[in-house]
Amino acid sequence: MRSAHGRSGPGVCTFRGCCPGCRADRLLPGRGATGTPICRDCAGIARDFFCDRCGFEGLLLGGRLCERCTLTDTLGRLLDDGTGHVAASLQPLVTSLKEMDRPKSRLIWLRNPNVVRLLRGGRRQHPAHPRRAALGNTLANRRPPA
Structure with missing residues (x-):
């Protein structure tokens, strides 16, 4: 699977929602086979988006x-x-x-x-x-x- 913007790296995804693959409310940086935004686990993205201080999954600065x-x-x-x-x-x-x-x-x-x-x-x-x-x-x- 690939990221929602065809790449992986800083600023890949800035939106959250319910992942259609696992039904979890989280960051959706990946795309499923039909182009639907999905979470990193369902997309097979190894990079995590969890804050090193508080653990929130989101855009990292x-x-x-x-x-x-x-x-x-x-x-x-x-x-x-x-x-x-x-x-x-x-x-x-x-x-x-x-x-x-x-x-x-x-x-x-x-x-x-x-x-x-x-x-x-x-x-x-x-x-x-x-x-x-x-x-x-x-x-x-x-x-x-x-």
């Missing part, structure tokens, strides 16, 4: 992590308060972003430099990171228009 684990790491880096953790006041935001459907949409959103600037400017800088402390809180220093 860098480091063999799923979109949700990659989003978790990205938010942690962006919102690190200088102690290696996200400030407690921002945890509800992180939780909301992680729990939304389509984590890849959040990752794309976080590529916007204006979003990053807003998120980074909305938290206190920790003096343990001189570069961050030197940047200051740009949003807090702005005055509203008169």
